[in-house]
Amino acid sequence: MAKQKIAVVGAGLIGLSTAVYISESISKCSVTVISDKFTPNTTSDVAAGMLIPHTYQGIPIHQQKQWFRETFDYLFEINNSSEASDAGINLVSGWQIFKTIPDEVLPFWSDVVLGFRSMTEEELKKFPQHRFGQAFTTLKCDCPSYLLWLEKRLKGNGSQVYARRIEDLWELHSKYDIVVNCSGIGSRELMGDLEIYPVRGQVLKVDAPWVNHFIRDGDSLTYIYPGIHNVTLGGTRQKDNWSLSPDPRSSKDIFDRCCALEPSLQRAQDIKVRVGLRPSRLAVRLQKEILVHDGKKLTVVHNYGHGSGGFSVHRGTAKEAARLVGECIAALEGSSLKAKL
Ligand SMILES: Cc1cc2nc3c(=O)[nH]c(=O)nc-3n(C[C@H](O)[C@H](O)[C@H](O)COP(=O)(O)OP(=O)(O)OC[C@H]3O[C@@H](n4cnc5c(N)ncnc54)[C@H](O)[C@@H]3O)c2cc1C
Numbered sequence: 001m002a003k004q005k006i007a008v009v010g011a012g013l014i015g016l017s018t019a020v021y022i023s024e025s026i027s028k029c030s031v032t033v034i035s036d037k038f039t040p041n042t043t044s045d046v047a048a049g050m051l052i053p054h055t056y057q058g059i060p061i062h063q064q065k066q067w068f069r070e071t072f073d074y075l076f077e078i079n080n081s082s083e084a085s086d087a088g089i090n091l092v093s094g095w096q097i098f099k100t101i102p103d104e105v106l107p108f109w110s111d112v113v114l115g116f117r118s119m120t121e122e123e124l125k126k127f128p129q130h131r132f133g134q135a136f137t138t139l140k141c142d143c144p145s146y147l148l149w150l151e152k153r154l155k156g157n158g159s160q161v162y163a164r165r166i167e168d169l170w171e172l173h174s175k176y177d178i179v180v181n182c183s184g185i186g187s188r189e190l191m192g193d194l195e196i197y198p199v200r201g202q203v204l205k206v207d208a209p210w211v212n213h214f215i216r217d218g219d220s221l222t223y224i225y226p227g228i229h230n231v232t233l234g235g236t237r238q239k240d241n242w243s244l245s246p247d248p249r250s251s252k253d254i255f256d257r258c259c260a261l262e263p264s265l266q267r268a269q270d271i272k273v274r275v276g277l278r279p280s281r282l283a284v285r286l287q288k289e290i291l292v293h294d295g296k297k298l299t300v301v302h303n304y305g306h307g308s309g310g311f312s313v314h315r316g317t318a319k320e321a322a323r324l325v326g327e328c329i330a331a332l333e334g335s336s337l338k339a340k341l
Pocket residue numbers: 009010011012013014015034035036037038042043044045046047048049050051052164165166167182183184185186187190200201202203235275276277278279304305306307308309310311312313
């Protein structure tokens with residue numbers, strides 16, 4: 001049987017990781033990634049890349065936990081291999097601190113990260129405004145390095161990568177058997193999906209190599225995330241704001257909030273401002289869809305809407321998308337066999 005031709009739309013974290021999973025797990029297909037933007041110009045490049053899950057209201061917790069565990073285990077293995085530095089993965093320990101006791105003293109992901117415990121009174125003394133805290137070790141991606149690593153993996157296994165904007169998925173009908181839609185916030189226009197909306201995030205990437213412990217305020221607005229090449233200082237969450245222009249007042253506010261938690265950041269150098277639009281949705285859309293037009297059919301698998309937590313769950317959602325692609329291939333092969341009989 002001829003190989004099925006798969007087009008993956010989108011070369012952010014979700015498109016690349018899905019394309020890698022499909023190309024490495026399904027032998028009877030060829031994979032082509034088509035995207036209008038690539039690293040370093042995607043939302044995924046702006047992210048802090050921390051593995052701390054955000055809850056999706058529309059998805060059962062056991063499912064989210066499984067996605068997180070699969071992602072954590074995958075990156076942990078890379079972190080313990082000779083690939084770690086190329087892939088931009090590092091382990092990082094730190095604190096999540098709260099001004100009031102949170103509803104979830106033990107979050108669902110507490111037994112996936114390493115060494116999760118409550119902070120001691122002694123540790124909390126560093127944060128006089130905060131009453132409670134959680135200490136743990138997790139993983140962090142240097143996002144542009146990780147995206148480049150995924151892209152190299154794809155090219156290395158014979159997959160194709162093309163720069164092109166897709167106005168309508170039907171453009172791909174004549175050349176591909178299955179389209180995997182990983183266009184993130186682009187799905188609002190491409191699919192007309194009004195359930196997806198932007199949550200604007202502005203961060204600072206600074207040089208402060210002495211900072212090697214993360215601090216995240218439980219209000220999820222302020223964070224200090226040390227990575228391999230820089231420290232990410234966050235952030236903002238502005239729903240339905242489409243502006244990609246840096247806002248100087250937000251930069252000052254972010255810097256002041258982070259310095260209040262870690263005063264040594266006053267000495268940070270080489271401050272760069274980055275803005276990204278989180279592709280937010282009540283639930284990630286992971287679904288098969290058969291589009292029908294003029295009697296023709298186009299098989300689509302959607303994987304988009306990861307909001308604030310794409311890095312934390314991307315490997316798990318890529319695996320699920322690949323499983324759906326496998327089902328589509330079986331159905332297409334079944335129907336072409338029937339047509340021959
Ligand atoms: C400031 C900030 C900090 C973050 N920090 C974290 C964090 O610490 N941990 C975490 O887990 N998550 C974090 N996130 C969330 C994470 O960045 C996203 O969940 C993730 O990047 C989404 O990836 P994506 O591939 O769906 O989207 P994108 O990176 O936006 O990729 C979408 C791709 O689709 C392409 N595309 C779109 N429309 C079309 C079209 N019509 N034709 C062709 N191509 C198209 C785009 O060019 C792009 O390549 C953060 C986000 C922001 C903004």
